[in-house]
Amino acid sequence: MTAVLLTAPIIISFLTAIACFLARHDRVAQRWLSLLGSIALLIASFLLAAEVIRHGPIAAAMGGWLPPFGIVLVADLFAVSMVVISAIIAVTTTIYSFGEVTDGEERFGFHTLLHSLLAGGCGAFLTGDIFNLYVWFEVMLIASFGLLILGGRKEQIDGAVKYVVLNLISTIAFLTGIGLIYGATGTLNMAELRDAIPAIENDTVVLTTAVIFLFGFGVKAALFPVFFWLPASYHTPAVVVSSLFTALMTKVGVYALIRFFTLMYDTQMPQMQTMLLIIAAFTMVVGVLGAAAQNSIRRILAFHSVSQIGYILLGLAIFTPLALVGAIFFIIHHIVVKANLFLVGGVMTRLTGSEDLAKIGGLWRRTPWLAVLFLLPALSLAGLPPFFGFWAKLVVIQASFEADAYLYGFIALFVGLLTMYSMSKIWMEGFWKAHPNPSGAAALSLSRNELALLVAPIVLLTVATTALGLFASPFFDIAVQAAAQLTETDAYVRAVLGTLP
Amino acid sequence: MEPALAILIGVIVAASLYLMLSGNMVRFLFGLVLLSNAANLVIFVGGRLTYAAPPLVPEGLYAPVGVVANALPQALVLTAIVIGFGLLAFALVLVHRAYQVLGTVEGDDMRVAEPRADKG
Numbered sequence: 001m002t003a004v005l006l007t008a009p010i011i012i013s014f015l016t017a018i019a020c021f022l023a024r025h026d027r028v029a030q031r032w033l034s035l036l037g038s039i040a041l042l043i044a045s046f047l048l049a050a051e052v053i054r055h056g057p058i059a060a061a062m063g064g065w066l067p068p069f070g071i072v073l074v075a076d077l078f079a080v081s082m083v084v085i086s087a088i089i090a091v092t093t094t095i096y097s098f099g100e101v102t103d104g105e106e107r108f109g110f111h112t113l114l115h116s117l118l119a120g121g122c123g124a125f126l127t128g129d130i131f132n133l134y135v136w137f138e139v140m141l142i143a144s145f146g147l148l149i150l151g152g153r154k155e156q157i158d159g160a161v162k163y164v165v166l167n168l169i170s171t172i173a174f175l176t177g178i179g180l181i182y183g184a185t186g187t188l189n190m191a192e193l194r195d196a197i198p199a200i201e202n203d204t205v206v207l208t209t210a211v212i213f214l215f216g217f218g219v220k221a222a223l224f225p226v227f228f229w230l231p232a233s234y235h236t237p238a239v240v241v242s243s244l245f246t247a248l249m250t251k252v253g254v255y256a257l258i259r260f261f262t263l264m265y266d267t268q269m270p271q272m273q274t275m276l277l278i279i280a281a282f283t284m285v286v287g288v289l290g291a292a293a294q295n296s297i298r299r300i301l302a303f304h305s306v307s308q309i310g311y312i313l314l315g316l317a318i319f320t321p322l323a324l325v326g327a328i329f330f331i332i333h334h335i336v337v338k339a340n341l342f343l344v345g346g347v348m349t350r351l352t353g354s355e356d357l358a359k360i361g362g363l364w365r366r367t368p369w370l371a372v373l374f375l376l377p378a379l380s381l382a383g384l385p386p387f388f389g390f391w392a393k394l395v396v397i398q399a400s401f402e403a404d405a406y407l408y409g410f411i412a413l414f415v416g417l418l419t420m421y422s423m424s425k426i427w428m429e430g431f432w433k434a435h436p437n438p439s440g441a442a443a444l445s446l447s448r449n450e451l452a453l454l455v456a457p458i459v460l461l462t463v464a465t466t467a468l469g470l471f472a473s474p475f476f477d478i479a480v481q482a483a484a485q486l487t488e489t490d491a492y493v494r495a496v497l498g499t500l501p
Numbered sequence: 502m503e504p505a506l507a508i509l510i511g512v513i514v515a516a517s518l519y520l521m522l523s524g525n526m527v528r529f530l531f532g533l534v535l536l537s538n539a540a541n542l543v544i545f546v547g548g549r550l551t552y553a554a555p556p557l558v559p560e561g562l563y564a565p566v567g568v569v570a571n572a573l574p575q576a577l578v579l580t581a582i583v584i585g586f587g588l589l590a591f592a593l594v595l596v597h598r599a600y601q602v603l604g605t606v607e608g609d610d611m612r613v614a615e616p617r618a619d620k621g
Contacts, residue, residue: 131577138584145591157595157602158613161526164592165608168533169521171588175540175581182574183547236614 003060005051006073006126008044009083012037013119020111027106031098034111038090041118045080045087052080053478057485057495059128067128068189072496074128077482078328082125082255085335088464089247090118092457096343097240099446099453100350105150105238113150117143117248124252128496130178131188133256137174137220141167144249147241148233159233166229170219177212180205191496193264194489210265210272217260220253223313224282227306231290234305235298235355239346242298246305247339251331254312258327261316262486276317281411283310288418296355297345297430300422301338304381307415308334314412315396318403324483325476326396332475333380333392336468340377340461344370347454348430350446357426362435371431373458378423380465383416388468391476506546513539526596526606533592537585541578548574 016037023029052058057076061067075083093114101110120139127133148160182188184205185196200206215226222230230250234242265272287307294300308330315327345355347370352360364371380387383394393416400409446454468475485491513535520532548571556572558565600606603613 131580135580135584138588142587142591145595149595152602154602155614157599158611160595161599161608161611162614164595165521165526165529165533168588168592169536172533172536172540172585175537176543178577179540179544179547179574182544182577183549188573232615 002051002058003062003073005044005048006058006060006075007062009041009048009087009122009126010119012040012044013115013122016040017112017115017119020115021109024107024109024112027103030106030111034094034097034115035091037115038087038094038118041090041122042084042087045084045122048075049080049084051075052077057492059495067497068187068192071132072128072189072191073126074191074492074496075126076485076492076495077478078258078486079125079255081328081332081478081482082251083122085332086118086121086125086248089244089335089339090114092339092343092460093240093244093247096243096346096454096457097238099450100238100240100346102151108150110147110150113143113146114244117147117244121248121252125255128190129188130181130190130193134171134174134178137252137256138171140249140252141171144245147244148237150241151238153236155236159236163229163233166219166226170216170226173212173219174216177209177216180209180212184209189496190259190263191493194493197264206265207271210261211275213260213265214257214272214275217253217257218279221250221257221313222253222283222306222309223279224286224306224310227283227287227309230306231299231302234302235296239298239342239349242302243339243342243346246302246342247335250305250309251335254309254331257313258316258324258486262324263489263492273317273319276313277405277408280310280313280317281408283307283313284411284415285310288415288422291422292418292425295357295429297348297357297426298342298355300426301341301345304419304422305334305338307419308338308381310415311393311396311412314400314408318400318405318408320399320403321480321483321487322395322402323399324486325479326392326399328479328482329388329392329395329476332468333388333465336461336464337377337381337389340458340465341374341381343454343458343461344374344377345426347451347458348374350454352430352435357429359436360430361433362431362438364431365434370455371427373455373462374431375427376462377465378427380469382420382423386466386469388465388472391469391472502550503546506542506550510539510542510546513542524608526599526608529608530589530592530596534589537581537589541581541585544574544577544581 016033019033020030023033052075059072059074062071117140120136120143123136124133127136145164148163149156184200187193187196219226234245284307287303287310291300291303312327312330315323348363349355354360380389383389397409397412517532517535520528551568551570554569556565556569603611
């Protein structure tokens, strides 16, 4: 039963991808298949989450080959919460895409690529073998390449070149790290590596591989100073693709970082912790300063994505149990809010005809409901109560103050202030001020059906942010449990290997 | 033999980085090919080298006899080669398309997604 639950998200996504490919010339059939696949993924993820909440970490050996020779799929609370959030994003992405993706793009396999990407993401979250993690990363990567260039516009090709080259380098770096770790320990199984890596006598090998993995995952997660592919490419494809990437692609990199540095490496290695703290601080500051310099909705949001990843890394770097809770909270918050904001930005662009803030305006008068739907996630991103962003930021900053990392706490607060500045810039320019060309703007409108498809996922995600914020207590308990499973890894190892070695 | 291969890997990585740092996308792709080969060699050498002992099981037995080469890194390298091949094929077509659409293979001249500030 555990094997079925663990493989279900991956198999459902792949089957949906194949079915959508076979039906790619029939628009209605393809859309229904895609939607049903996303909902099936959501149900499977909830079932898996229920099992993990009841029994603790669960594992299944694929093909009957026992570890360390076989590949294991493992789900602990952290992994399964990532799968659940990915499934929610899958549903919102699918619904929004019905209102945005053109017929030609669907015929070229948009839904196939979408579900392949989801399959790769779920595989990456659930695997317990580092080489298998590399394979799932590549599945996600190649699907993301396809989604990025679907449409073939000039900016897409330009953005795709920047995205492809940097992500391929990070892939190869990750592969090198795997090779070195295998050479030093003889195993690829994460649970075995927990005991095998500290047993390596040569400290240089441990530190080198740790930094190689930090570099590889840092490129994927968009950390300073290797994040520049993100603002170069995330604003070029279709809005729904931007939203999906920001919710999923960087988070898999962050997930891998947290998994590696909680399970296998010890961040208490003195050089590593300082390095992680400095990188986190720079990421936060450079990201938000970059956002302050932009004038286009999606480019601002892309830089913000970078900045918020810095918060998550700060939680990981501080490494107290409360800090890890903050990191987990922040990941959940960031996925929900950022996906939402990109979708809202997409509706703004459709209603006013441009992404450039100087050329749009007057949306508060025209569509006050859209203004509210922007305001709630924007305030959550800036960290105002009662939204979920407030709790996420509070836990991270409190953890940093409790761990005597006062400088980083103050940097985090300052970055929150600048985040508020960027959000208010979008608000003032896009909603509050009058449109420079009122007659041209009024001509652009969306049919009721399209509008419903575009707005429904936004409403869903906004309700999620507000509900998570108002009823944060049960989620805090789950996050505390998940963080405990990350720091006390015996349950994980026991689930994978059957017994403690 | 392993130290010699390690030095060779270092030389290949250095050459690939030199190519990748050039602004030309085609040179970059050559550098990427070299780098992926270096990574594959790292995995291969990590499994330690044995001479003339392929990981084969003699007929009628269930396990190899004596010391044979490590089969797992060979499987990893095969997977990595295949994945790299797919990714590089895509990258090559992308660079070709970029040349058709943007008119250049110099990375510094591709400024459509992020236009220079003075152009507004």
